[in-house]
Amino acid sequence: MKKTLFILLALLALAGTAQAQKLELYYYKQENQDGLKKLVAQFVTENPGITIDMLIVPNDADATMSARAAQGKLPDILQMQSYSRVQEYAEKGYLVDLTKQPVLGKVVDSAKPSVTWNSKLWGLPMDFAGIGIIYNKAIFAKYGIQPPATYRDLERICRTLRTNGMTPFAGLLKENWSMGHFITLVHTNLLAEKSIPVAKFIADMNAGKTSYGVVDTDKLFSIIDFYRANMDKNAEEWNWNEQQAAFAEGKAAMMVQGLWSYGAAIGTNPKLDCGFVPFPVFNDAKMNKFYADVDSCFGVSAQSAPDKKVAALKFLEWLATPQAQKIWVEDYKLTLSFKGADVSKLGVPFVDLMTGVGKNGAYPWAFASYPTAVFEDACKNGAQQYVFNKKTAEAVIADIDKQWAANRKK
Amino acid sequence: MVQKRIARRANFILFVAPALLLYTLFFLLPFGQGLRISTTNWDGLTPKTPISMPMAEFESRILSKASEADKKYLLSVYTLDKEAGQYARLSISGLARYRLERIIRKTGYSPAMYRDVGLANYRAIFGGEIDERFYPRSYEENYFNQNSSLPQEIDSTSYEKQFLAKLGPEGKSLAAEFYVREGKRYVLRPEKDEFSVEDGLWTLPQVESGAIPSGNVDAFLAGIKKAGLAQDRSALDDAIAGFAKGAALPPEARGEIRGSAESIFAIGKFKSLLANTWKARKFDLGVIGFTIFFAVGNVVFANLLAFWIAMALDRKLKSRNVLRSVFFLPNVLSMIVVALIWSFIFFHLLPRLTGIDTWMSDSAKAPWLLVFVSVWQAAGYYMVVYLAGLQNIPQDVIEAAMIDGAGPWDRLKRITLPLLMPAFTVCIFLSIANALKCFDLVYAMVGPSGYAVGTVPFVMDIFFDAFARKLAGLATAKATLLFLTILLVTGLQLVIMKRKEVQL
Numbered sequence: 016m017k018k019t020l021f022i023l024l025a026l027l028a029l030a031g032t033a034q035a036q037k038l039e040l041y042y043y044k045q046e047n048q049d050g051l052k053k054l055v056a057q058f059v060t061e062n063p064g065i066t067i068d069m070l071i072v073p074n075d076a077d078a079t080m081s082a083r084a085a086q087g088k089l090p091d092i093l094q095m096q097s098y099s100r101v102q103e104y105a106e107k108g109y110l111v112d113l114t115k116q117p118v119l120g121k122v123v124d125s126a127k128p129s130v131t132w133n134s135k136l137w138g139l140p141m142d143f144a145g146i147g148i149i150y151n152k153a154i155f156a157k158y159g160i161q162p163p164a165t166y167r168d169l170e171r172i173c174r175t176l177r178t179n180g181m182t183p184f185a186g187l188l189k190e191n192w193s194m195g196h197f198i199t200l201v202h203t204n205l206l207a208e209k210s211i212p213v214a215k216f217i218a219d220m221n222a223g224k225t226s227y228g229v230v231d232t233d234k235l236f237s238i239i240d241f242y243r244a245n246m247d248k249n250a251e252e253w254n255w256n257e258q259q260a261a262f263a264e265g266k267a268a269m270m271v272q273g274l275w276s277y278g279a280a281i282g283t284n285p286k287l288d289c290g291f292v293p294f295p296v297f298n299d300a301k302m303n304k305f306y307a308d309v310d311s312c313f314g315v316s317a318q319s320a321p322d323k324k325v326a327a328l329k330f331l332e333w334l335a336t337p338q339a340q341k342i343w344v345e346d347y348k349l350t351l352s353f354k355g356a357d358v359s360k361l362g363v364p365f366v367d368l369m370t371g372v373g374k375n376g377a378y379p380w381a382f383a384s385y386p387t388a389v390f391e392d393a394c395k396n397g398a399q400q401y402v403f404n405k406k407t408a409e410a411v412i413a414d415i416d417k418q419w420a421a422n423r424k425k
Numbered sequence: 426m427v428q429k430r431i432a433r434r435a436n437f438i439l440f441v442a443p444a445l446l447l448y449t450l451f452f453l454l455p456f457g458q459g460l461r462i463s464t465t466n467w468d469g470l471t472p473k474t475p476i477s478m479p480m481a482e483f484e485s486r487i488l489s490k491a492s493e494a495d496k497k498y499l500l501s502v503y504t505l506d507k508e509a510g511q512y513a514r515l516s517i518s519g520l521a522r523y524r525l526e527r528i529i530r531k532t533g534y535s536p537a538m539y540r541d542v543g544l545a546n547y548r549a550i551f552g553g554e555i556d557e558r559f560y561p562r563s564y565e566e567n568y569f570n571q572n573s574s575l576p577q578e579i580d581s582t583s584y585e586k587q588f589l590a591k592l593g594p595e596g597k598s599l600a601a602e603f604y605v606r607e608g609k610r611y612v613l614r615p616e617k618d619e620f621s622v623e624d625g626l627w628t629l630p631q632v633e634s635g636a637i638p639s640g641n642v643d644a645f646l647a648g649i650k651k652a653g654l655a656q657d658r659s660a661l662d663d664a665i666a667g668f669a670k671g672a673a674l675p676p677e678a679r680g681e682i683r684g685s686a687e688s689i690f691a692i693g694k695f696k697s698l699l700a701n702t703w704k705a706r707k708f709d710l711g712v713i714g715f716t717i718f719f720a721v722g723n724v725v726f727a728n729l730l731a732f733w734i735a736m737a738l739d740r741k742l743k744s745r746n747v748l749r750s751v752f753f754l755p756n757v758l759s760m761i762v763v764a765l766i767w768s769f770i771f772f773h774l775l776p777r778l779t780g781i782d783t784w785m786s787d788s789a790k791a792p793w794l795l796v797f798v799s800v801w802q803a804a805g806y807y808m809v810v811y812l813a814g815l816q817n818i819p820q821d822v823i824e825a826a827m828i829d830g831a832g833p834w835d836r837l838k839r840i841t842l843p844l845l846m847p848a849f850t851v852c853i854f855l856s857i858a859n860a861l862k863c864f865d866l867v868y869a870m871v872g873p874s875g876y877a878v879g880t881v882p883f884v885m886d887i888f889f890d891a892f893a894r895k896l897a898g899l900a901t902a903k904a905t906l907l908f909l910t911i912l913l914v915t916g917l918q919l920v921i922m923k924r925k926e927v928q929l
Contacts, residue, residue, distance in 0.1 A: 077892045077893070081469045081470045081892065084470060084472070085470075085472060086518065087472075087515075087517065087518060087522075103470065107470060107471055107472065107476065108472075108475065108476030108477035108478075108513065109476065165639070167627055167639075170620060174620060177577075188786070188874075189785075189786060189871075189872075189874055190872065190873070190874060191872075191873045191874050191876075191877065233572040233647075234572075236570055236572060236573065237570070237572045237573040237574070240570055240573035240574070241573065241574065244573075244574070244576060244577075248782070249776075249782045249783055249786075251783065251786035252771075252772055252782070252783055252784070252785065252786045257772070298639040298640070298642070298643050299638075299639050299640060317476060317477065317513065318476070318515060320515070386895075387893075387895060388893065388894045388895045388896075391893040391894065392889070392893055392894050395873065396873065396876045396877065399874055399876075399877040400876065400877045402877075403786075403788075403877040403878070404566045404567060404568055405564065405566065405709075405877060405879075407565075407567050407570075408570060408572075418894075422895065
């Protein structure tokens with residue numbers, strides 16, 4: 016009797032441990048980590064056989080992930096930036112093909128290009144992020160300003176703010192990525208002026224048939240100079256913390272940032288009342304759209320053992336359930352790419368983004384399709400050096416072209 | 426009782442052999458692998474053995490070229506996914522991976538981004554073919570782009586030195602029409618402000634009602650500005666004629682258009698002068714220059730400061746022990762904490778105290794500030810070494826010298842310094858090696874914007890090469906060169922200084 020009981024217990028324990036999968040989830044978004052942890056905790060509660068260890072590598076994910084990929088030990092679930100990162104990993108064979116997974120049928124079609132390579136889908140698109148002008152409604156109301164619809168409106172707004180002693184833009188020039196985002200934002204807008212589709216531009220650059228300067232570079236750099244001229248005089252000293260602090264405290268009326276910064280600003284000052292508009296590059300209001308695209312996605316590592324892959328796919332499947340979507344929006348505070356997702360709990364700027372995109376469409380994040388080295392070095396550092404007066408406009412364009420040619424996707 | 430001497434062979438087996446083994450495993454082998462990678466064009470990400478490959482390509486490029494035994498092994502590692510038409514493998518490690526790599530190498534396959542290129546990386550470094558920011562160079566700083574708007578205010582120092590000073594009398598009188606000096610700045614005259622001039626066009630009733638589309642106004646303004654920069658009068662007249670035709674414009678509107686166009690045309694003349702003249706020839710240290718500057722600065726200042734404090738704290742002071750701890754304290758902090766503290770001081774505290782606003786973003790100041798912070802952190806350690814050295818100098822030698830009538834400077838030069846030579850050797854050796862390898866402090870203080878400010882040490886450049894620019898092969902080549910340089914410099918320094926050491 017005791018023996019059979021003992022054997023039964025042992026079998027049960029074995030079965031339990033045999034089922035217990037230990038997965039590793041890697042994520043790179045530093046903001047709102049508690050939200051993601053809550054999401055994972057909910058999944059683990061609903062699926063007792065699976066535990067998930069979470070790993071974050073915020074700024075230098077590339078270095079760590081490359082090292083782990085080379086060792087063959089990529090985490091089972093990967094949070095990746097869309098487009099270039101996904102394509103890079105898919106090309107090297109690090110990801111599992113998700114095209115036939117049912118959860119991907121629940122994603123809106125416009126989000127699918129961000130995880131596509133070789134006509135297959137390699138990730139589950141998650142949050143839709145936008146870069147534009149986050150503006151302080153209280154300051155705008157104080158000076159009787161309407162949010163800008165055209166470039167001329169923006170020039171007038173900055174003039175009004177400056178004459179009243181308010182800094183128009185909170186700038187962040189100490190870190191190179193803000194100018195990197197900005198130059199690609201204006202460049203992608205200007206591609207539309209010349210009626211060049213983004214995909215065609217990327218393909219031509221990869222084939223060496225065109226130059227980064229195919230757009231109106233005079234306009235491109237004059238807009239960059241305008242942006243710089245309307246920041247604080249010492250914006251070169253400011254890093255991200257100073258930009259958030261200045262905007263949250265009402266020392267600057269606007270900031271050109273992604274909506275993730277809105278979450279940080281409202282954490283500093285919960286009374287902030289903000290709106291979100293696209294950065295108006297044109298004087299024709301119809302051409303000014305949000306610079307928005309799928310920001311991150313989840314992928315499954317091809318190097319994991321088959322049973323871990325099954326567990327990882329189960330996690331991805333679970334992300335589409337209503338309770339997961341609720342936690343994703345309310346706690347992780349990000350938008351979703353699923354059909355019919357509800358983002359009203361996130362705040363006014365997010366609703367501005369989704370309605371704007373729904374009405375007008377959006378410009379895709381072209382920089383996500385640039386070769387990584389071109390965006391990281393030639394665009395970010397080049398634009399920053401231009402603003403620091405170390406490089407001429409022609410040199411910036413020439414260097415982008417040169418680095419693209421050296422890094423052409425083979 | 427006399428202990429038995431351990432036999433020579435036992436000595437070798439117990440101590441030397443394990444040490445050699447560890448040295449080989451943890452230094453020589455990785456170094457050898459680094460050397461091997463530096464002769465490739467690796468991008469840091471591509472695996473040496475493919476993780477997945479289309480069926481046809483795998484069979485033609487690899488399977489067909491492998492021997493029978495190797496083929497069997499390959500097929501045991503790679504599984505065929507018939508539906509996708511692909512061969513794929515799971516992750517493998519250790520000896521199995523080396524075996525797989527050897528087999529694949531024998532078939533002659535190598536991925537495009539992990540291919541042997543011989544000494545090409547080294548040739549590129551020495552031949553000046555890599556990124557220009559690596560080498561010291563002189564470049565031109567341009568302060569104004571002629572396609573942008575004139576700044577409302579300009580700081581007087583740069584404007585006067587780099588622009589006004591280069592102008593002849595008519596240039597100066599033209600400049601005076603635009604900018605007026607007010608205190609420490611030059612302010613743009615309101616009538617020369619392009620924004621208000623352009624507003625004249627944008628507020629035309631025909632434009633605001635939409636009768637003239639905004640695209641036309643944009644094109645017109647672009648046309649006049651271009652004409653103004655080139656001072657091309659015929660282009661100006663063409664632009665005005667092109668804009669005014671078509672729409673039924675009353676005479677006031679025509680007058681407004683002509684007036685605005687003429688103003689912008691005149692502004693264009695000054696803009697082109699400003700853009701072409703307001704420049705400065707500056708010198709950028711580059712990665713190599715900054716590394717040498719940083720190393721020399723660190724070695725000199727850290728050792729001088731440490732020696733000076735050690736001499737001061739060698740005397741009998743009541744607060745001696747407390748002071749020794751206080752001066753050593755910065756060394757206890759991690760580099761990241763040091764970077765945070767000083768970034769805070771440079772951004773918040775110093776501008777308020779001194780009225781100078783730019784510290785770390787100023788290319789003239791930033792290298793010196795970084796040396797300062799690094800010396801602040803390191804000096805405490807060398808101070809401890811010097812103190813120990815000073816305390817080893819026997820008092821009776823000094824007293825004998827004093828009796829013989831040697832003054833303090835003589836005592837320092839002829840007794841203290843020679844007897845302190847071993848301490849100097851150690852400290853200078855350590856400070857050279859540490860300064861040349863510096864990364865975490867500069868990365869935490871400036872990060873990637875080091876390229877814009879001109880403060881990128883060698884190791885940070887290697888880091889960005891490997892992970893941002895995806896040139897891991899080149900990065901490893903640079904790392905090998907750095908290793909050889911440090912080896913050479915410190916080796917030379919040790920040999921020279923060991924000769925100068927004096928025994929008592």
